[in-house]
Amino acid sequence: MNRKAQYKPQEIEVKWQKYWEENKTFSPDLKNAKNPYYTLMMFPYPSAEGLHVGNMYAFTGADIHGRYMRMKGKDVFEPIGLDGFGIHSENYALAVGRHPREQAKISEKNFYRQLRATGNAYDWTRTLETYDPDYYRWTQWIFVQMFKKGLAYRKKARVNWCPSDKTVLADEQVIDGRCERCSSVVEKRDLEQWFFKITAYADALLNGLNQIDWPEKIKIAQRQWIGKSEGSRIKFKVQNSKLKIKEIEVFTTRADTLFGATFLVLAPEHPISTSIRDKFVQQYIEKAKKKSDKERIENKEKTGVFSGLYGINPVNKEKIPIWIADYAVMGYGTGALFGDAHDERDTEFAKKYGIRLKPTLHTGDKKKDKRIDSLEECFTGDGVLFDSGEFSGLSSAEAKKKIAQWLERYRAGGPETTYHLRDWLISRQRYWGPPIPIIYCRKCWGNSKLKTQNSKLIEGRDYAIIDGREHMIRAVPEEQLPVELPDVKDWRPEGTGTSPLANHPEFYQTKCPSCNSSAKRETDVSDTFLDSSWYYLRYLSIQNQEARIKKQGTSSKDIKSDQPLEIGNLKLDIPYDLKIVRRWCPIAIYIGGAEHSVLHLLYVRFIAMVLHDLNLDDRLSIIDNRSKINIQNLRSKIHDLALPFAEPFPRFFAHGLIISEGAKMSKSRGNIVVPDIYIEKFGADTLRLYLMFLGPFSQGGDFRDTGIEGMHRFVRRVWNLFTTKEFGEDNQDTLQMINKTIKKVTLDIEEFSYNTAIARLMEFYNFISDNNKSWSQQTARSYLRLFAPFAPHLAEEVWQEMKHEARSKNQGEINHDSKFMIRDSIHFSEWPKYDEKYLVQEKVTVVVQVNGKRRGEVTIDSSNIGKKNEVESLARKEVEKYVAGKSVKNVIYIPGRIINFVI
RNA sequence: GCCGCGGUGGUGGAAUGGUAGACACGAGGGCCUUAAGAGCCCUUGUCCGCAAGGGCGUGGGAGUUCGACUCUCCCCCGCGGCACCA
Numbered sequence: 001m002n003r004k005a006q007y008k009p010q011e012i013e014v015k016w017q018k019y020w021e022e023n024k025t026f027s028p029d030l031k032n033a034k035n036p037y038y039t040l041m042m043f044p045y046p047s048a049e050g051l052h053v054g055n056m057y058a059f060t061g062a063d064i065h066g067r068y069m070r071m072k073g074k075d076v077f078e079p080i081g082l083d084g085f086g087i088h089s090e091n092y093a094l095a096v097g098r099h100p101r102e103q104a105k106i107s108e109k110n111f112y113r114q115l116r117a118t119g120n121a122y123d124w125t126r127t128l129e130t131y132d133p134d135y136y137r138w139t140q141w142i143f144v145q146m147f148k149k150g151l152a153y154r155k156k157a158r159v160n161w162c163p164s165d166k167t168v169l170a171d172e173q174v175i176d177g178r179c180e181r182c183s184s185v186v187e188k189r190d191l192e193q194w195f196f197k198i199t200a201y202a203d204a205l206l207n208g209l210n211q212i213d214w215p216e217k218i219k220i221a222q223r224q225w226i227g228k229s230e231g232s233r234i235k236f237k238v239q240n241s242k243l244k245i246k247e248i249e250v251f252t253t254r255a256d257t258l259f260g261a262t263f264l265v266l267a268p269e270h271p272i273s274t275s276i277r278d279k280f281v282q283q284y285i286e287k288a289k290k291k292s293d294k295e296r297i298e299n300k301e302k303t304g305v306f307s308g309l310y311g312i313n314p315v316n317k318e319k320i321p322i323w324i325a326d327y328a329v330m331g332y333g334t335g336a337l338f339g340d341a342h343d344e345r346d347t348e349f350a351k352k353y354g355i356r357l358k359p360t361l362h363t364g365d366k367k368k369d370k371r372i373d374s375l376e377e378c379f380t381g382d383g384v385l386f387d388s389g390e391f392s393g394l395s396s397a398e399a400k401k402k403i404a405q406w407l408e409r410y411r412a413g414g415p416e417t418t419y420h421l422r423d424w425l426i427s428r429q430r431y432w433g434p435p436i437p438i439i440y441c442r443k444c445w446g447n448s449k450l451k452t453q454n455s456k457l458i459e460g461r462d463y464a465i466i467d468g469r470e471h472m473i474r475a476v477p478e479e480q481l482p483v484e485l486p487d488v489k490d491w492r493p494e495g496t497g498t499s500p501l502a503n504h505p506e507f508y509q510t511k512c513p514s515c516n517s518s519a520k521r522e523t524d525v526s527d528t529f530l531d532s533s534w535y536y537l538r539y540l541s542i543q544n545q546e547a548r549i550k551k552q553g554t555s556s557k558d559i560k561s562d563q564p565l566e567i568g569n570l571k572l573d574i575p576y577d578l579k580i581v582r583r584w585c586p587i588a589i590y591i592g593g594a595e596h597s598v599l600h601l602l603y604v605r606f607i608a609m610v611l612h613d614l615n616l617d618d619r620l621s622i623i624d625n626r627s628k629i630n631i632q633n634l635r636s637k638i639h640d641l642a643l644p645f646a647e648p649f650p651r652f653f654a655h656g657l658i659i660s661e662g663a664k665m666s667k668s669r670g671n672i673v674v675p676d677i678y679i680e681k682f683g684a685d686t687l688r689l690y691l692m693f694l695g696p697f698s699q700g701g702d703f704r705d706t707g708i709e710g711m712h713r714f715v716r717r718v719w720n721l722f723t724t725k726e727f728g729e730d731n732q733d734t735l736q737m738i739n740k741t742i743k744k745v746t747l748d749i750e751e752f753s754y755n756t757a758i759a760r761l762m763e764f765y766n767f768i769s770d771n772n773k774s775w776s777q778q779t780a781r782s783y784l785r786l787f788a789p790f791a792p793h794l795a796e797e798v799w800q801e802m803k804h805e806a807r808s809k810n811q812g813e814i815n816h817d818s819k820f821m822i823r824d825s826i827h828f829s830e831w832p833k834y835d836e837k838y839l840v841q842e843k844v845t846v847v848v849q850v851n852g853k854r855r856g857e858v859t860i861d862s863s864n865i866g867k868k869n870e871v872e873s874l875a876r877k878e879v880e881k882y883v884a885g886k887s888v889k890n891v892i893y894i895p896g897r898i899i900n901f902v903i
Numbered sequence: 904g905c906c907g908c909g910g911u912g913g914u915g916g917a918a919u920g921g922u923a924g925a926c927a928c929g930a931g932g933g934c935c936u937u938a939a940g941a942g943c944c945c946u947u948g949u950c951c952g953c954a955a956g957g958g959c960g961u962g963g964g965a966g967u968u969c970g971a972c973u974c975u976c977c978c979c980c981g982c983g984g985c986a987c988c989a
Contacts, residue, residue, distance in 0.1 A: 216907080217908070217983090217984085221906090224984080224985055225984095229988075251988090252989060253989070254989075302987075325987095326987085327989090328987085328988095328989075329987075329988070329989095331988085332988045332989075333988070333989065337989040338989085339989090343989070344904095345989075418988080594983090594984095595983095598984090598985095693916090693926085693927070695916060699909095699916095701915070701916090702915080704915085704928090706914090706929075707914090710929095711927085711928095713941095714927085755916070755917090755926085755927095756917065756926080758926080759917075759925065760926085761926095762926055762927075763925080845922090847921070849969075849970075851969070851970095853970090857922080891969095892969050892970090894921070894970095897921055898921050902969055
């Protein structure tokens, strides 16, 4: 190429971004694609001033993978959207004093502008926003399915309350006793809330981990969070109790120490604790309740109070005191435990309150056993039982089994499995979220009272107590979805324990879908993690962006599903197109941050499993009251509604985080770096390369803008190389170098080792920019194609230039890669292949060592690699002064690498 | 306390058990230029030495090996997750 054009990234980047979008370069045909490859990056929440370089880092890394796979011949689907519903966006709206809906529009525009400027290969015909009624309609639909399956229920619970965000939080959103979002100390409140029964899927979530290719770190975090622990349930009779409850059940993993149980401990919230009519006991409980989790964590000094009651140990009939102490927590096991001398917490507590302790385990080490007997040492390991009746002499492991069997035989307990995982608290007393699609009907309660025995109805699932009176719980019928979030002026949270929507009768006053009398809507909205728990399915089902744009302004009630499922003459609306879902899911690779280990990444698996388990009965219940159809007929015609997979993301890659000034980028720290100024100054290609060059993609790095100039120099040099260096013939060196580069870059990209891939590209540049080196047009093209994932605009522009060059020079040459003639984009061009024959070096350097120390080197012909004797005699000459006169004990030759004389 | 990850030049970081520090940034020197900028070239782990060359070097200590940043064990430090979970 002879013409020297100046590199103007600002011009070429916008030009190509427009070209890609207009030509739908990155919008695959979802129905007919032959090699579907769905690559997904966790979508952003547009909460702050805009996309920051941390986001751009993650998105670029994901995009490089997508662009690479496309060049490998896959039909890549790489969508983007905004997780704009929820507390984070509402908090930002609060901070800037704008209505969330208004702010969402501003953020949306800004984010999409920035995302376009990064040059990522997104399918711009299929974007989604979680606050779009057409989206949250289906979020609500999922809530309804959960309710119908009995997986959504109401419960009065002691919940995490953030005084600053003025809402409840899920356990997963409380970090070190503080709010995940605003770091306020989380308080406890007793509120009636909606929960999702994720605990019903604890085992499935645990077992599924064995089948997915995720970083071990995240699998471990999830296992730990689910916290399965197998042990025993043991019933202690309560003696002389005037209470209704005659038994206390405890959970233990150490049934082997049961004979040493000298006291029982109840959590303050335990039903027995709360029912004891004693001033001191109730005072203690009140005090314990007020303690926040943070206080509990920071002050581990044990406190408790004697309940006045005694329990009977089922194995030895010993009468032991029952204490109430807040080191027992209600949420785990049964909220009750037995205390013994082989647990540090129990021992600490017993010593403080002068409770008797009785060791029952020995180690066999006499000195140690003496210390155990005298309570000088609290032994918590496995040992051999003594003073334990018929179980004395058994090892801990044997005793655990046998005692559990004994308990079962005498109906005093048995094996039991507990989980750390708690049910997912889904309701939020905020404005900016999908209203929970539930209606409470007083009339239906009255009707049901007449018809059935109310004792069969379960509180929280069938009925709820609203304003002190029972109401039946009714799901909003699916054809009435969405329950639209009204535009209200008083959207700010007040901290009253109810959502701002509770001040709006025009919202909550409604008709019961069952009996048509006046009823009341739920006014809470759902957790933002529900929005993001199924979005990957929706991308596949957005068929017609133009239609979506047109329909704006019409009421969303008029919107019909894009993909009605037809069953006989009945049209059933579901949120995803199953034909397309089957073709594209599960997702080839999911990329995102590891910080969502026990949040999004757990919820998204849970919801997929529930949707996977939708069975025929569920399907019938969905279409229930809508049409009188012959069910037998239907069974044969019905299409699968259930997702065809339980694990949506068989492969997950966790990218690293970009930090700035030593801390994770966040608005509150004020260390946000926005990519805009860099893109404006150097272009997106330079910034992409720079970010990817910082370090391994899995590791992240510290953003400093000092190195970006250097990267810009490199990009310019590459541009100049392509626009000025003449094409000629490849010589052997060049062929070896380009093949080596192709091989290494390919491997590096596949391992997400983008930083080393870029280093290879630089190495090749350093090699070829030498005036003495010559390259052919074909080699130049191969090299250029390696750039395409990293610097897509530059690659496109140069590709175009080279096409013209070829055309003017020699018409025939164009056809050597006919694809770009059809579609004018490098991204339809094949990824270059390397030829192993050029990777074999003619000359090989063998390092010569004497006793492992490097003493020289010899160069041999590659055909002589296997000839040890020849290499040895050459090597001997090289190190004559070291081996002369000494007896060589051994010669170790690693072919082509090292020859070592042991003397 | 438990679990996981990491520790390599001034900096970011490279190294299927085989010449440690690729590739960059920064720094120093030079060329070009009226100047600035851009570009190009050289040097750059450290110590001794004019040089040739040599010694020492991947948090510390041991071990396996002809050979260890890499594998094993112990210790120190940093980061992340979980945590009165019975």
